[in-house]
Amino acid sequence: MNIRKYIAMGAALLLIVGACKEENRYASHVSDGVAPGKITIVDHKPLYGGARFFYDLPADEDLLQVEAVYTAKNGKSYTFSASYFVDSLDVYGFGSTDPHEVKLYAVDRSGNRSEAVTVSVTPLEPAFSRVASSIEVKPGFSSFFLDWINELQQNVNVYVDYSFTLNGQHRELTTVFSSNLAEDRRFINDLFLSPQDEVRIRVRVEDRFGNITEPIDMGAITLYEDIEIPKGNWTLPNANDSIGGVPMCFGDGLEGRSAKVIDGIIDRGDNLNFMHTHSRGRTGRTADGNMPWNFIIDLGDYYELSRIVTVQRHSGGLANINRGQYYQSENVGMYNMYVWDDDTDQWVFISQHKIPVPVGLSELEFVQAGEAGDEAYMYPNDPQYTKPTRWFRYEAIKSFNGNYTLEDANCLSEITLFGRKANR
The missing domain is CATH 2.60.40.10 (Immunoglobulins)
Structure with a gap:
């Protein structure tokens, strides 16, 4: 037998012995009544509402974990544990910055606990x-x-x-x-x-x-008071008509129609009530691209605006119980808002809004959230009314796709504005 075979046999034997030792650690020790040795605290440091303990482990072969136990002021006991693979353990739940006593134990596979090591800790503010x-x-x-x-x-x-x-x-x-x-x-x-x-x-x-x-x-x-602005007198410019140097978007692609965005009816999947840019929303000319596209509304009178509710295209099927396109494909995920200032003859930027995507919802809950629409304040951090205006501009800048980075939003179902009649 050559030297290579001896080396291979030796390595295999070491692997088998190591595996047996590791397997022995996890084997059942029902009859083992011997508690492991105590851990040795090396250091501890305060955490926010807790503490982190660093320690050395005892040399017991069947050691499983380290446990830390403390009793809260309400009398309830809390236990935290860490595997024997690591040398530290975090404990949380302290309700104040007063000193707290924590008992730490070494625990073996049979559930035997070592003697407690008690440490007093003063946590940071919880x-x-x-x-x-x-x-x-x-x-x-x-x-x-x-x-x-x-x-x-x-x-x-x-x-x-x-x-x-x-x-x-x-x-x-x-x-x-x-x-x-x-x-x-x-x-x-x-x-x-x-x-x-x-x-x-x-x-x-x-x-x-x-x-x-x-x-x-x-x-x-x-609280502030506002009303839903009636849509009966609203009108829309024609696609590519310029208002203050900004072209009205094209929304009459495929089944979509721009007029559907202000008719008070939301898309429910079976009524095709939305606008569609057909990927040429900026002006209607393919050469001018899709986004950003601007939906411009003549309010028919002067209003001070307070908030907006937008509803996305659904297209989720006739039963109206599936998520469909809500908070995803083709819908607008981020937009800017502007009002026209008669005093300066220019558009004034109001704010930008990113529609949050709900998490943890069922299909039906997505439908309910989508139908309710997304609400945004004109001034989200300091609620107030805009300057009196007759013209409102909704600038769609990103879709939901690519974590709000792509410019492939084609659709919008409804815009509703709130505010109050301006005194002029």
């Missing part, structure tokens, strides 16, 4: 209280909204307790929002109150470990 201190409340149109920052992106529940008097009846309501986004904005809508009616607001923030802030008084606000 995520839920950081979120609470960042909350801002702003009035909207028949609504109000809350902004907050959650840079740790931990799961929190934001409880909004609000009260008001409507038609002589006092009402107290609570709305709960769950979020783990780094920055979030949530609306409480359909509060049809006059600008003289106050809404008092308090907030509470809770984490997944049951820690919750005391109610935080956000004070009282009054």
Whole structure:
């Protein structure tokens, strides 16, 4: 037998022995009543609402994991674990920056725990209280909204307790929002109150470990008031007619018609109620390309605009239970808004809006969200009315495709505007 065969046999034998040892680690040790040795704490450092422990493991052959256990103020015990492959363990859920005691154990395959090693830690401010201190409340149109920052992106529940008097009846309501986004904005809508009616607001923030802030008084606000602008007097320029140097888009491709966008009827998949640019939306000339295309509306009178609701093309089948094209193919995902300023004889940019794509919805829920439409404020961070205007311009700049990077949006079903009649 030559030397190469001896080497190969030796390597194979080592592999078999190693595999047996590793397999032995995972074998059942039902009758093993011997606890592993204690871990040795090397260091620990505070985290936001938690701590990270670094340690050396005991040399027990059947060691499985390290567990950390602490008891919260509510008496509930929480356990965290890490595989024997790693040398650190993170623990979360501390509700304050007070010192907390954590017990750490080595655990073997039989479930035997070592003696506890107790460490006192002082965590950094927990995520839920950081979120609470960042909350801002702003009035909207028949609504109000809350902004907050959650840079740790931990799961929190934001409880909004609000009260008001409507038609002589006092009402107290609570709305709960769950979020783990780094920055979030949530609306409480359909509060049809006059600008003289106050809404008092308090907030509470809770984490997944049951820690919750005391109610935080956000004070009282009054809401803005607007109406849906009637479409009866709206008119559209002809395709490629220039208004203030900007051409009206072409929307009469295939089954689409531009007039369908302002008729008050949304596309439900079986009625073909949408516009279609046929990939030449800018002017109708193929040479001029598709996007950006501009949908321009003569409002028929002067209005101060507050918000817009857009509805996409559906084309989801006759049963109207499938997602179809909502939040995807051919629909507009990002657009700019402009109003015409008579004083300067030019278009004035208002804001840009990217329609968010809902996540975690069923097919039917996508249909419901799509039919409700997407709402955007003219001035999203500081709700107010635009300057009085007769002309509104909707500039479609990107589709949903390619994460809002492609210029292949052909369709739009409906535009609805809100605001108030201008005094002129």
